Amino acid sequence: MSSKRLRVTALTLGALLIATGCGSGGDSGAKTSELKLYNDKGAWKPFFEQMGTLGKEQTGLGMKPVGYTDEPTYTAFIKTSFRTKVKPDLFTWTTGGRLQEIVKQNQVADTSQLWQDAIKSGDLSADLQKYYTVGGKQYCVPLQxxxxxxxxxxxxxxxxxxxxxxxxxxxxxxxxxxxAKGQVPFNHTTPTSLFSFAWFEQLLAGSDPDLYERLSTGQASYTDPGVVKAMERWKSMIDSGWFSNPGDKADPADHFKSGDAAMVISGTWFNTSMTQRGLKQGEDYGFFFIPNVEPSLPKTSLVFESGPLCSLRKAPDKEASMKYLKWWITPGAQEKWANMRGDVSSDPKVKVADPELDKVSKQAASDKNRLVLRYFEAAPAPVLTEALSGFDKFLNKPDTYMKVLQSIQKVNEEYWKTHKAGS
Known part of the structure; x- marks a missing residue:
């Protein structure tokens, strides 16, 4: 048995043991006053706990976070719960291919009515709805x-x-x-392969956003000249010594605080990591949207993401879980959630307290931008898995970029043989 397969088996077994030991009850008819929110954002524990307290005050339902910091272990746990009587009350996930995958397995609770009501009241945007839609129905609600x-x-x-x-x-x-000044320009986004796609999406979307979007629908190849060109540009940046050591396992926020790297590409949620380290936006650090590689593009390609908060179709207490999701997307809950983390909100009604962050939100809403879905959500699940592994390999051995693209394309072709391209 290969070491990779051994690792996956161990993760799955470990997840099963964890589920058996600390999961929610398996009785679908049971009533509860405290929900468990399983998540892959272990560092956000204090923020989840504050939301648990607020939720208890406003809805009578408490919430206890159960956080993971290792993505493969977390994914294995959630998928294991589909096959056992031990079910999470609530859990975080991603939109795009990974959400489609578990919805098609008939595992996720339908939230279409919540979306209809929230759009009508102005608490959710209709533009956001499509990212939570699978087969004409909505699933989950925006976590962030x-x-x-x-x-x-x-x-x-x-x-x-x-x-x-x-x-x-x-x-x-x-x-x-x-x-030239002896300063490392860019920090690699993460000490794991989880966000190894960051520069790939930025370089490709900033050069040819149409090609970037065709990749996610099976209408383009990873060996397309435009994709190859983006990888070659990325390689030249690495060869120029513009990045920190990819083997360094330190948190990017720690590198940033120490001044080891001048810049780091990330989502606005990274602001939370900065404030947790005592850094102040506008004083210690700033944020700018990355200009297009290709200056002739009519709009700036702005990478966008929205992470979902979900409930299972067979949740331990479906009524309680749905009640909590409904509360989560109200202005009162969202204002607390966004501002205590120092981030933007999915609720258009929420005023961002931080003036610097408010400026970012308004700039993002400009019609001069073209929103493109983050690669993590845009790529089909099997393709994403291969790509994350491949990009991680590339970071350590840049000369392998063509082999990496060919390997991703092989998985891409296999996936779209059994799926309808363009959908």
Whole structure:
């Protein structure tokens, strides 16, 4: 048996043991006053706990977070729960291919009525609805919404007389300047492969957003010249020494705070990691949307994500779980959730307290931007798995980029043989 298969087997077994030991009860008719929210955001525990207290006050339902920090282990646990009597009350997931996968297995609770009511009251946007729609119905509700861009260290920028770029050429010059000063320009996004796609999506979407979107619907190949060109640009950036060591397992926020790297590409939710380390937006760090690689594009390609909060179709107490999801998307809950983390909200009614973050929200809403779905959600699940592994390999061995693309394309072709391209 291969080491990869051994690892997956061990993760699945471990998840099953965890589920047996600490999951919610398996009696679908049981009533509860406290829900367990399983999530892959272990660092957000204090924020979830505050929401649990607020929810108890406003709905009578408490909520206890059960957080994971290792994504494969978390995914294995959730999927194991589908086959056992031990079910989570609530759980976090992702939209796109991974949500479609578990919906088609008939595992997720239908939230269509919640969406209809929330759109009517103005608590959710109709533009967001399509990301939660599978087969004409809605599933889950938004846990959080985020836009991807660049966090930058203001003190480092001030030291060298730099300012946020407005064109790709300016970003290129900025990176070269920092490197010449002995400063690492960019930090790799994560110590694991989870976000190894970040620069791939940014470079491709900023060069040819139509090609980027065709990849996710099986209408383009990973060996397309445009995709290859994006990988070659990424390779040239690595070869130029613009990135931190990909083997460094330190948290990007720690690197950022120490000044080891001047910039890190991430979603607006990364703001939470910064504030947890005592950094102040507008004083210690800033944020800018990354300019297109191709300046002739009519709009700036802005990577967008929305992570769902879900309940199972066979949840331990379906009525309680649905009641909590309904409360979660109300302005009162969303204002607390967004502002205590220092992030934007999926509720258009919520006012962002931080003036810098409010500026980002308004800028994101500009008609000068073209929203593109984050690669993690856009790619079909099997393709995503292969891509994350491949990009991680590429970061350590940039010369392998064509082999990486060919391997991803092989999985891509296999997937679309049994799925309708363009859907």
């Amino acid at each position: 919404t985020g836009y991807w861009g660049m966090f930058y260290n203001k003190k480092i920028f001030a030291k060298y007389g730099l300012k946020p770029p407005t064109t790709w050429a300016e970003l290129d010059t900025l990176a070269r300047t920092l490197k």
